[in-house]
Amino acid sequence: MRSLRTQQFATTIIAAGVALACIAGCEEELPTPNQPTSPTAQTPTNDPVTVVPDEPEAFPAMVIIEEQTVEFPPAVLVLREDGDVTTAVLYTDDPKEMLDDDYRGNSFYFEMELPDVTIEQIMTGGDAPNGQRQVTPFAYIIEESRRTGTPNGLFLNGGEFVLQPKDADFILDPNGTGLSVEVSGMFARFAGDEAFSGERVVVRATLIPEVVPE
Numbered sequence: 001m002r003s004l005r006t007q008q009f010a011t012t013i014i015a016a017g018v019a020l021a022c023i024a025g026c027e028e029e030l031p032t033p034n035q036p037t038s039p040t041a042q043t044p045t046n047d048p049v050t051v052v053p054d055e056p057e058a059f060p061a062m063v064i065i066e067e068q069t070v071e072f073p074p075a076v077l078v079l080r081e082d083g084d085v086t087t088a089v090l091y092t093d094d095p096k097e098m099l100d101d102d103y104r105g106n107s108f109y110f111e112m113e114l115p116d117v118t119i120e121q122i123m124t125g126g127d128a129p130n131g132q133r134q135v136t137p138f139a140y141i142i143e144e145s146r147r148t149g150t151p152n153g154l155f156l157n158g159g160e161f162v163l164q165p166k167d168a169d170f171i172l173d174p175n176g177t178g179l180s181v182e183v184s185g186m187f188a189r190f191a192g193d194e195a196f197s198g199e200r201v202v203v204r205a206t207l208i209p210e211v212v213p214e
Contacts, residue, residue, distance in 0.1 A: 063205040072106045075209035079119045088112045104158040109151050112138040119213050125174045136172040140165035147195050163187040181207040
């Protein structure tokens with residue numbers, strides 16, 4: 001009996017020793033919880049950062065026709081200088097949908113030849129007396145009631161109606177950062193392919209176009 005008890009006691013001691021050794025070994029292998037890690041060092045770069053400026057927002061052009069405000073796409077004014085004549089082309093920046101057969105938007109186009117004036121004079125006002133700002137006027141005066149073959153005019157509802165200038169003034173007025181175009185006068189109204197028109201309408205507008213010198 002004594003020998004059996006001695007053997008059991010020795011076996012118990014050996015088993016306890018093995019368990020303690022396993023616990024100690026496991027504690028050495030397990031990582032410490034919540035141990036802070038060193039952040040990875042990053043090498044600063046000296047590459048320049050390119051900032052792309054936002055394009056200025058283009059606003060619709062508003063034209064008053066017989067006291068009713070009609071919206072058009074944004075206006076663009078192209079100035080082209082050739083010798084002693086500067087040509088100003090005022091038109092709408094039409095969307096690509098205008099090529100569709102069912103397009104019902106509005107547009108306009110006006111071409112003006114301005115003799116004895118440069119683009120710089122138009123944009124700055126030139127050498128005006130008494131410090132006043134010099135403006136550049138242009139007038140359409142067409143006596144006949146027949147529809148002209150020029151593309152000048154306001155085109156409404158996808159071209160269903162056309163308003164051509166008959167006695168109208170266009171004034172290019174520099175404002176320090178660009179130009180405004182004052183439009184006022186009498187226009188002849190044509191429906192579709194109509195060649196003659198007895199109807200006259202009054203048109204007024206203050207346009208702030210995007211100016212594109214060439």
